[in-house]
Amino acid sequence: MEHELKYIDLVEQPISMHAKKFALWLFMVTVVMIFAAMTSAYIVRQSEGNWLEYDLPQIFWLTSGIVILSSVFLQYGYYSAKKDNMLGLKIGLAGAVILGIAFLVGQWYSWVALVDEEVFFVGNPSGSFLYVFTGLHALHLISGVIFLIIVLISSFRYQIHSKAMVRMEMATTYWHFLGGLWLYLFMFLLLNH
């Protein structure tokens, strides 16, 4: 056992990263697991037959575009903060917040489109699943928007700059993750419909 211990251990601190950032990653793991469970439940249930077929709302293409664009804005804000470009930071954050809210409104209209198609939350699980996917994702996205707004407020108080990036980094990570999660869900629905 002992042969393999590198003596380097003595001097260097053990591998570690910022505890809060690390905890955020672990939180994202739990979110991944919820959606992994949901989407595999979808596949298992679909394979059993008695599955209602309907068209996916076209607005999903638009909302997917919006969510990508908001990530671009946020990334711009992140780079600006690194260079202490306060205006760019605020534009990036505000753009991401506005587009995030636009995304949520778009998701709402996807439900309207579903109702127009006579696909309801109550009924064949094929429709119910879509409501659960979008609803649960929207819930997480709302938490992301709140996070962004908090960071936006602190950017107006000059609390975000190249020397204080932790919150900005965490917000950017979480937001990209939520965008990626939506793209995964959308692709999953396109492929398994």
Place this chain on the structure above:
Amino acid sequence: MSTASVANHDTSAHDHHDHEHHGNFVTTYLFTTDHKMIGKQFLISGIFWALIGGLLSILFRLQLGFPDMSLEFLRPILGGWLDDAGHLDPTFYLALVTMHGTIMVFFVLTAGLSGTFSNYLIPLQIGARDMASGFMNMLSFWFFFMAGVLMFISLFIPTGPAAGGWVVYPPLSALEQAIPGSGLGMTLWLTSMTLFIASQLLGGINYITTVINLRTKGMSFSRLPLTIWAFFLTAVIGLLSFPVLVAAALLLIFDRSFGTSFYLSDIYINGEALPNTGGSPVLYQHLFWFLGHPEVYIVLLPALGITSEVIATNSRKPIFGYKAMIISMLGITILSFIVWAHHMFVSGMNPFLGSIFMFLTLIIAVPSAVKVFNYLTTLWRGNLIFTPAMLFSIGLVSFFISGGLTGIFLGNSAIDIQLHDTYFVVAHFHLVMGSASFFGLLAGIYHWFPKMFGRMMDEKLGYIHFWLTFVGVYMVFFPMHYIGIAGFPRRYYSWTNFDFANMYTDLNMFVSAAAIITFAAQFIFLFNFFYSMYRGRKASLNPWRSTTLEWTTPLYPGHGNWPGEIPTVYRWPYDYSKPGAEEDFIPQTVPLSATPESNLPHEQEQVKLEMEIMKDEEEGLVANESKH
């Protein structure tokens, strides 16, 4: 120069310590962020719930063992749940079984076991001041507390608590008109479990972050005590499996309260056809058991970790196969996620799929057997010291073997057709998961009580407690195997009406009597626990002569654990009876350069490096000081 800097640390830490004493009752005992106090909070709540869960089991054991007995004397507690003849209400029997399972699995053996010892031991054994986030840790306890309050309330509502079994399978649990327990009791169950999962995730994120990020100098992963490895992997399992239970519960909530049909299809109840169509109850089973099976290891791994530590310490020998222990725990962690469908062999699942899950299940026997082998070989020719903690650890190994062997039978999809949902299953998991983990919990309490409360528990009472419990557990669960093979189904209120079952009435009486004695023996422990907390013999700093870091703290460690600097770690945690050493243990904080007489050849090489490093550090300190 370096002494001066240490002295500085000392005074500042001391100020800090004094400050802690000024904390009032609320910040010290209720809304505390100190991991040690949070661990104790989990322990006390765990004991409370273990009493309730045990009491419920005694109630239904009375019904099973003595079906004709009048329970009139329990009317003050049970009230309307007894009929005029003093017999237990059949629907309440179902509720008792359900609540016993839920409470024991989640509140006692998950929160009470890993909640207590992960919180208490992780920072102490890895050399950290506290958890990564004390606030999240506090939230974790209070979420658990609220979950407990809701579950407790559900015991007293008119329709009774949830009664669909601890697995709450739909459609039984999804339809309010199915049984009384599927009404408000089920709603409270789901709400309580949601809070419970939130608590577990908050705790788990904290444990993992702490183990990875806050280890002290020199504490590499290959020097972690096996307890920490076990808690770490337990937290990883929880982090990956509890969200899946959230998904399952969420869909169940939608089915119950919003009228969706995820799990419901084509049901006629009370002559009425329900509108639900297209759902699949087996879907719930898949989702549930994807948590449910890893949950078994969430319950068991911490107990195994505690056992490794206690057995090595009290055999005065290094743990046999340290690395093999870690690898087998990793193996169990991974395998635990790919065996869930062995709970569903008779659910109408494709038999081919069944045989795949059978093979995967049987593979778990390999790492489990490696662990048993390592425990036995650690004990082999050791200088055994039979403290109560040691006895409970050996008891755990015994249950792990006897209960694990029946697992090989149950894992076979063909034999499972006969044994599924019989008392054989009940006997199996009560030995291997229930009793084994419970013994791990008790071993942990006996072993770390001196650290927690600064006093020793009474050994004689500990021995009496051990022998009554150990013999009692076998008396309760061994006969159950026979009852199960005979075909007795579990969760049935009464089965004496069948001829084949009649001849087992005596055996059931025996089991019930043994259960009552075993339950009564726990009060010896309770007395010992609370009495020793105030009146026990004062503990020495390292009563078990153990190597790990927690024994280098003061007798009553303050918030921050070590006054002054956190100790550095120079060696692995199992240097017991090292040839050539003066004492039969060398703490992790002793540098190799201080023990030339016992160093192995390769360690002698490392000493040179160690000296250079120390010299560098010294110079670094001098340079820093002169900068000021």
